[in-house]
Amino acid sequence: MGKYKVKLDVFKLVKREIRIMLKNFSIIYSFSTFFLIASLIFVFSVNDISYVKIFYKSIVWIVLIFSIMLVSENFLNEDFNDGSLKELQFLGFSEESIVVSKSIAMWVMIMIPMLFLVPFVFVFFQITLYELISLVITLFLATPSLTLISILSSLFSVQLKRNKIIQFVIILPFFVPMIIFTTSTGTLFESNNLKENQFLILIGIFFITLPVCLMAGRLIMREINK
Amino acid sequence: MIFNLANPLRFQRLIEKIEPITLNIAITLLLVGLFFCFFGSPPDYLQGETVRIMYIHVPCAWFSLMIYSIIALCSIFSIVFKHTLADLISRSCAPIGACFTLATLLSGSIWGKPTWGTWWVWDARLTSELVLLVIYLGLIIINNAYEDKSKADRYSSILAIIGIINLPIIKWSVDWWSTLHQPASISKFSSPSIDPSMLLPLFIMTFSFFFFFISILLVRVRGEIIQRKIEVIRFNRTV
Numbered sequence: 001m002g003k004y005k006v007k008l009d010v011f012k013l014v015k016r017e018i019r020i021m022l023k024n025f026s027i028i029y030s031f032s033t034f035f036l037i038a039s040l041i042f043v044f045s046v047n048d049i050s051y052v053k054i055f056y057k058s059i060v061w062i063v064l065i066f067s068i069m070l071v072s073e074n075f076l077n078e079d080f081n082d083g084s085l086k087e088l089q090f091l092g093f094s095e096e097s098i099v100v101s102k103s104i105a106m107w108v109m110i111m112i113p114m115l116f117l118v119p120f121v122f123v124f125f126q127i128t129l130y131e132l133i134s135l136v137i138t139l140f141l142a143t144p145s146l147t148l149i150s151i152l153s154s155l156f157s158v159q160l161k162r163n164k165i166i167q168f169v170i171i172l173p174f175f176v177p178m179i180i181f182t183t184s185t186g187t188l189f190e191s192n193n194l195k196e197n198q199f200l201i202l203i204g205i206f207f208i209t210l211p212v213c214l215m216a217g218r219l220i221m222r223e224i225n226k
Numbered sequence: 227m228i229f230n231l232a233n234p235l236r237f238q239r240l241i242e243k244i245e246p247i248t249l250n251i252a253i254t255l256l257l258v259g260l261f262f263c264f265f266g267s268p269p270d271y272l273q274g275e276t277v278r279i280m281y282i283h284v285p286c287a288w289f290s291l292m293i294y295s296i297i298a299l300c301s302i303f304s305i306v307f308k309h310t311l312a313d314l315i316s317r318s319c320a321p322i323g324a325c326f327t328l329a330t331l332l333s334g335s336i337w338g339k340p341t342w343g344t345w346w347v348w349d350a351r352l353t354s355e356l357v358l359l360v361i362y363l364g365l366i367i368i369n370n371a372y373e374d375k376s377k378a379d380r381y382s383s384i385l386a387i388i389g390i391i392n393l394p395i396i397k398w399s400v401d402w403w404s405t406l407h408q409p410a411s412i413s414k415f416s417s418p419s420i421d422p423s424m425l426l427p428l429f430i431m432t433f434s435f436f437f438f439f440i441s442i443l444l445v446r447v448r449g450e451i452i453q454r455k456i457e458v459i460r461f462n463r464t465v
Binding site for chain 2: 152156159160166169170171172173174176177180208212215216219220223
C-alpha cells in the first residue's frame with residue numbers, strides 16, 4: 001500500500017511540476033538560449049575549427065552542467081520563497097518524492113530542448129552522425145544523475161540570501177566522475193572500442209547517485225523547514 | 227566515560243591538560259624523524275635523494291584520508307545524535323585536512339618533477355586527491371556561509387557524508403585504473419616492498435604528524451568552544 005502511495009505521490013508531484021514548468025516557459029527558453037550562446041562562445045574562442053571537433057564533448061558537457069545548475073535554482077527557489085515547499089511536506093508528501101519529482105520534471109525540461117539543440121551542435125561543431133548518436137545516448141544516460149545532483153546543490157543554497165556561488169563550489173567536485181565517464185564513453189563509442197560495461201558505468205553512477213541524493217535531500221529539506 | 231567527556235566543557239578541561247603533551251611529543255618525534263629522514267636512511271637506488279620527500283608525502287596523504295574519515299564519522303554522529311562536540315570536531319578538522327591534502331599534492335608534485343618528469347599528471351589517484359581538496363574547501367566555505375552555526379553544521383555534515391564516496395575511489399584508484407602513481411607498497415603486509423631502513427623514518431614521521439594533528443585539532447576545538455561561549459554571552463546580553 002505504502003509503495004503505491006509513493007508512486008502516486010511522485011506522479012502527482014511530477015504532474016504539478018510539469019504544469020508549473022509549462023506556465024513558466026521562459027525557463028526552458030532561457031536554458032536553451034544559454035546553452036546555445038555558451039556553446040557558441042567556445043566556438044568563437046577557437047580559431048581552428050578542428051579543435052572544436054576534438055573538444056565538442058567537453059564543451060557540450062561543461063555548458064550543460066552550468067545550464068542545469070542555473071535552472072535548478074529556479075526550480076527550488078520559487079517553491080521555497082512562496083512556501084509551497086513547506087506546504088508540500090505538510091500535505092504529507094515525503095521529502096524523497098519531492099526530490100524525485102523535481103528531478104524527473106527537470107530532466108524532462110532539459111531533454112525536450114536538448115532534442116532540438118542537438119542538431120545545432122551537429123552543425124556548429126561539424127561532428128559526424130555517429131558522434132551525434134553517441135552524444136545523445138550519453139546525454140540520456142548521464143543527465144538523470146546530473147539533475148539529481150543539481151537539485152541537491154540548489155537545496156544546499158536555497159536558504160542563502162547572498163553568496164549563491166557556494167552552490168557551485170560545493171557540488172562541482174561531484175560532477176568530476178560524471179564528466180570523466182561520459183566523455184570517455186563517447187570517445188570509446190566513436191572509436192568502436194566500446195564495451196557494453198562503459199554504458200553500464202553511467203547507469204551504475206545513477207544508481208549510486210539516486211539513494212545518496214534522496215538521503216541527503218531528505219536531511220536538507222528537514223533542516224530547511226525547521 | 228566517553229559520553230561523560232562528550233560534554234564540551236569537560237572536553238575543554240581535558241584539552242588543556244592533553245594539548246601541551248601532544249605538542250611536545252609531536253615536536254620530539256618530528257626532530258627524531260627528520261634526523262632519520264636525512265641521515266638515518268639511505269637514498270633510493272633509483273630515485274636517489276628525492277625519496278626523502280616520501281617521508282612527508284606519504285604521512286600527509288594518509289592523514290588527508292584519515293581526517294576526512296573522522297569528519298565523516300563525526301557528521302554521522304552529529305546527524306544521528308545531534309551532538310555539539312561532533313560538530314565542533316568536524317568543523318575544526320576541515321581546515322587541517324585541507325592543509326594535509328594540499329601538502330600531499332605539493333610534495334607529490336615536487337617529487338613528480340624529477341621522478342616522472344612532470345609536476346602534474348591527470349592520473350586517477352592525483353585527480354581524486356584534488357577532488358578531496360575541493361571537497362574540504364567546500365566544507366570550509368559551507369561552515370562559514372550560514373549565519374546560524376547549527377544550520378551550517380548540519381549542511382556541512384550532509385556534504386561530508388556525500389563526500390565519503392571519494393574515499394574508496396582515492397584508496398583503490400591505483401588498483402581500478404592503470405595509473406602512473408604506484409600502487410600500495412607499505413600497507414601490503416604480506417610482502418612489504420619497502421626496506422626497513424626506510425620504513426622506520428616513515429613510521430616516526432607518521433606518528434609525529436599524528437600527534438601534530440591531535441595537538442592542532444585540540445587547539446581548534448578549544449577555540450570553537452570558547453567562540454560558542456562568547457556567542458551565547460552576547461546573545462544573552464542582547465536578550
